[in-house]
Amino acid sequence: AAAGEPLITEVQEWNQYPGEGVGTRPYGQPSQFEQHVVRKTVPWLTADAISSVSFTPLHELDGIITPSGLCFERHHGGIAEINSTDHRLMINGLVEKQLVFTMADLKRFPRENRVYFLECAANSGMEWRGAQLNGVQFTHGMLHCVMHTGVRLKHLLDEAGLRTSGKWILAEGADASAMTRSIPIEKALDDCIVAFAMNGEALRPEQGYPLRLVVPGWEGNMWVKWLRRLEVGDQPWQQREETSKYTDLLPNGKARRFTFSMDVKSVITNPSPQSPITHGKGHTVLTGLAWSGAGAISRVDISIDGGRNWKTARLDGPSFSKALHRFYHEFDWDGSELFLQSRAMDDQGFIQPTKDELRSVRGANSIYHNNGIQTWHVGKDGVVENVEIS
Ligand code: MTE
Ligand code: CO
Incomplete structure (x- = not known):
């Protein structure tokens, strides 16, 4: 923040008058300034909202627990x-x-x-x-x-x-x-x-x-x-x-058929297309989620160059079997373009495959059970896009 900013030097409205008293919000809701944090749909995906899906805003969340009102449906x-x-x-x-x-x-x-x-x-x-x-x-x-x-x-x-x-x-x-x-x-x-x-x-x-x-x-x-x-x-x-x-x-x-268990998987939630880098080069916090239907997550690796080099991410928070795990990777962004990837491993020895590795076994006709590695492209301007590299 800049020195002399009115937000620091001037007394703000919320500092001058008392707010609403207790009991005005018998069931608490998020701040009015967080109204963009909602489940969203993709209208062209399904013919009717009765049989459809809304998606969890993963890029707006932290930790491992999904707030009840934001759980995808x-x-x-x-x-x-x-x-x-x-x-x-x-x-x-x-x-x-x-x-x-x-x-x-x-x-x-x-x-x-x-x-x-x-x-x-x-x-x-x-x-x-x-x-x-x-x-x-x-x-x-x-x-x-x-x-x-x-x-x-x-x-x-x-x-x-x-x-x-x-x-x-x-x-x-x-x-x-x-x-x-x-x-x-x-x-x-x-x-x-x-x-x-x-x-x-x-x-x-x-x-x-x-x-x-x-x-x-x-x-x-x-x-x-x-x-x-x-x-x-x-x-x-x-x-x-x-x-x-x-x-x-x-x-x-x-x-x-009867492919019940969900395979080991991870994804970087920030940066991501809905959460670009807006602070320019320098210290950058990357975070994401990892999970496996076989057990707990033992390690997550991060690549910022499309899978050529890997570094082990920092897992933080509780580690429960068959639950989400939160990872972080802090790095200095030099302002050049990046290809971000994450790769999860679980305590049963399963490793998340690349999308090409997955397709080499499963072919091109699948929909379900896609646990392939996701790539996000970060441009020099910090804008992030969903891409695939081979
Ligand atoms: N159970 C009933 N009775 N009806 C449904 O439509 N959808 C299933 C499952 N259980 C469904 C259901 C599907 S496909 C999924 S992915 C999960 O519920 C979704 O759970 P959620 O709505 O809590 O995210
Ligand atoms: Co489903």
Whole structure:
């Protein structure tokens, strides 16, 4: 700041008069000066807002927790508005006794709190054949990470009594799309949670109020919102979302199916097209996010020259398995053009591939499960663009 600036020397209005008293904002909202920090849509992407997506503004956030009101939304039949007192969860199929729970019933089981990322399998899908959308919000914003509170799915299945022939679970939503996905019993018994809270308060309607399934590390589509029914069966149900959708057509004409886990991935959130460098050359803070459906992030490397040279970034904040991790890299920008990349590694030994490496295995026809390395071009003027280099 410059010496003698009126903002320093003059007494400002907010310094002269008292502000609004307590209680005028019973549910707090962000500052009026942060109104640009919102979820955004890409209108041409989908035919109708009822089955569409809004994207998390990753370039405006820090740390690892996504504020509830900024979590991206993906609905196949709009937002179901359900009064929690009218909500029921049913368990049927290969169980000793079929059960129906009210929300009050569910809250009498032991609870757990867990921080997990949720990534739509289609995140970065538009980038499969080359750089397309100019903003990290749109290329990587089908991603959120919140603390969920709920009951282990295992406790509910134990209560119903699993038959030994029970090998799969069908999770069904109460929304107009009646979203249904088949989940292997090993996963259901391992770490799945039937959640009623996010970030300490009741789920938001957009996130499935009053009840959603949390399927840690696995594709977002399986995290059924407005969860109303769990059926136990001996094989997968072959629903639309696991046959025509959420499959990957390979070069040999066959399709990969039941690709549940989200692969190790990272992205630089700042600088990025929506967050250019405006301070000119000199000390520059680069930051971003890394995550893996297989475990925790062990290392993130940064390149400012398009992958020729790499430096290890600084991870900061808590490191939870299957959650977002925050990284920083501070460097002196000499004002020349840059090609920024980040490459994540997880504690299971997985390394994020380049987009070319990914396409050499998966071909050109995929949409889902694009975990390729993202490149941002920084011009001499600090303007940032989505590019691909080979
Ligand atoms: N559950 C129901 N009942 N209906 C839906 O449309 N969309 C799925 C999943 N669960 C969906 C659903 C998809 S494709 C994703 S990516 C996630 O919810 C999105 O979760 P979010 O809206 O909390 O971001
Ligand atoms: Co999705």
